[in-house]
Amino acid sequence: MFALAGCVPNNASTTDAAAAITVDSSATDCTVSAGTATSGTLKFSVTNSGDQVTEFYLLAEDGLRIVGEVENVGPGISRDLVVQAQPGDYFTVCKPGMVGDGIGRSSFTVTGDKVQLAGDVQEQVDQAAVNYVAYVKDQVGQLVTGTQAFVDAFVSDTPSPDGKTAAELYATTRANYERIEPVAESFGDLDPAIDFREADVPAEDEWTGWHRIEKDLFPPTADENGGTEYVPLTAEERTYYADKLVSDTQLLYDAVNDPDYTVSIDAIANGAIGLLEEVASGKITGEEEIWSHTDLWDFQANLEGAKVAYEGVRDIVETKDPDLVKTLDERFASLQDTLAEYGSLNSGFTYYDELTTDQVKQLADGVNALSEPLSQLTATLVG
CATH class of the missing domain: 1.20.1420.20 (M75 peptidase, HXXE motif)
Structure with a gap:
């Protein structure tokens, strides 16, 4: 049920087909525009409306393993996180200041059928190390x-x-x-x-x-x-x-x-x-x-x-x-x-x-x- 993930620039052509799920990381909350999605390529468009550098995480069902993350999102800046998401239960969370256990943790569900992971084995190995x-x-x-x-x-x-x-x-x-x-x-x-x-x-x-x-x-x-x-x-x-x-x-x-x-x-x-x-x-x-x-x-x-x-x-x-x-x-x-x-x-x-x-x-x-x-x-x- 787990996926490999990657962070990409906002204008990357590989994400054009992905419907963006917006994320607002403020000083007090982590507001995600949807709580469900269909398996496959997902794009989270993360905007920092707070006053500290922030991070956004998609966590696995155990709330520990990081499926994907985008870090160093400065105030007023937007960055995208793109993941190949398998069906299952996840959590989203933001981390203003980039320390501590984060804020606004919410459940996120992926429905649909299991999908083939993108990339060859080496790309999967590299992404596993990043995660x-x-x-x-x-x-x-x-x-x-x-x-x-x-x-x-x-x-x-x-x-x-x-x-x-x-x-x-x-x-x-x-x-x-x-x-x-x-x-x-x-x-x-x-x-x-x-x-x-x-x-x-x-x-x-x-x-x-x-x-x-x-x-x-x-x-x-x-x-x-x-x-x-x-x-x-x-x-x-x-x-x-x-x-x-x-x-x-x-x-x-x-x-x-x-x-x-x-x-x-x-x-x-x-x-x-x-x-x-x-x-x-x-x-x-x-x-x-x-x-x-x-x-x-x-x-x-x-x-x-x-x-x-x-x-x-x-x-x-x-x-x-x-x-x-x-x-x-x-x-x-x-x-x-x-x-x-x-x-x-x-x-x-x-x-x-x-x-x-x-x-x-x-x-x-x-x-x-x-x-x-x-x-x-x-x-x-x-x-």
Whole structure:
């Protein structure tokens, strides 16, 4: 049901046959002239009536994967987004300022018959890479604003503007990072600075990032802390670690928004595989969130990130190995159904230390069942 997409200039002849759907991106809303369309070539004509540079996205049914996007639309400027849209359910959203989670998110439905994707395989590969980069930039943009709200609550020890404390914001804010963690790992020292667990840090190195703050938000007992009573951070130390997390997150944002940043098709597939390995190595063992026990929040985000990466190349893989695609579709759905038995990112999950041995085994079996066929993705894609 998903499509590959592209952004084109306003006067491109390839869009002449497409009936334009107008989009008004203002400071407060994202007004789309139609909520339905027929499958095939669609053109969204995006006008920025606000006072900030904006972006427009067509998102897949999960609200995460970017089917198409047009960015850097200045105030008073119009640009077009052209997509080959398959039947299915989508979302539209605008992002004034190009950070955060956007405004005016609305449902968009495509009806009709499945259509043949335009372009040869190489063009589809190239567009899959463009769409995945857009997804990464979107997740990191949301992480920037979410992290700032989180550390503001952490430093002040008062609820954020939406009434949530730092402890309440911790797991959900991290989801944007966990969905694209292999990307952060590709930038050398950024992942260690942002996301290393205490046990991962060499004795001579400084421990910073999310898990340093986690330990202060969810302080361990002396028995949990190697027999030593945990000493809470001072106000100055909280500010230091908060500022460091914000700074390192900004470095990640700058890296993925560099004009030269791109990803290869094998990196997308390997990213999906790597995210399932993250689940197997940290979440299933309960070692990732050793103080907060919010491992299932990370598990969900890793699974979502892996599925987004997979679905971005799914149509290409299906032409080479339809049986593999069928198996992956089924096992992604099965693992998601199992995880959903314990909650969701919106409603919260069961804390990991509250799971029984049998429940942990059930989750591990689901991860293993998906990991085996997923490990074949890269070889199938590039072979």
